[in-house]
Amino acid sequence: MQKYNVSQLVKGVIGTSKEVVVDGQPDCEGLELAKTTGKLKLTKTISSILVKGHIETKVVLECARCLKRFEYDMKFDVEDEFYISNALKYSNLEQMGYYTDEVEEEDHDEDDTLVVDEHMQVDLDELIRQYVLMNIPMKPLCDPNCKGTV
Numbered sequence: 333m334q335k336y337n338v339s340q341l342v343k344g345v346i347g348t349s350k351e352v353v354v355d356g357q358p359d360c361e362g363l364e365l366a367k368t369t370g371k372l373k374l375t376k377t378i379s380s381i382l383v384k385g386h387i388e389t390k391v392v393l394e395c396a397r398c399l400k401r402f403e404y405d406m407k408f409d410v411e412d413e414f415y416i417s418n419a420l421k422y423s424n425l426e427q428m429g430y431y432t433d434e435v436e437e438e439d440h441d442e443d444d445t446l447v448v449d450e451h452m453q454v455d456l457d458e459l460i461r462q463y464v465l466m467n468i469p470m471k472p473l474c475d476p477n478c479k480g481t482v
């Protein structure tokens with residue numbers, strides 16, 4: 333999977349959308365994910381690429397009681413945005429022949445903010461990583477009846 337090129341969307345009019353089929357093994361730092369499937373719809377908005385869809389995956393977790401590693405089924409709906417930086421927006425406008433004299437950079441919190449990178453790509457693995465992290469239970473159990481190590 334990795335990165336997905338959205339240049340057609342960035343250049344397109346607001347509302348332009350594209351469906352991406354997710355089927356593979358995301359490369360997520362610090363997480364062990366099995367095959368991940370789903371569908372994401374990418375839609376151009378004024379300042380971002382809106383991503384909506386559903387993802388199913390399995391993440392390898394350690395049982396909080398017996399410390400056994402097991403695959404935890406995970407399903408979640410995704411609704412997030414990759415911001416299109418003004419620099420990207422304006423370079424695009426300039427390419428189309430518009431003159432822009434003011435480029436004002438908006439402030440977004442760096443770390444967790446998803447952005448369309450300078451190659452007009454979105455990192456879907458990073459998006460999935462954030463959702464998986466949000467959905468990991470506080471105390472994962474290999475089985476609700478796990479008795480732990482006795």
Ligand SMILES: [Zn+2]
Pocket residue numbers: 395396397398399400473474475478479480
């Ligand atoms: Zn267990």
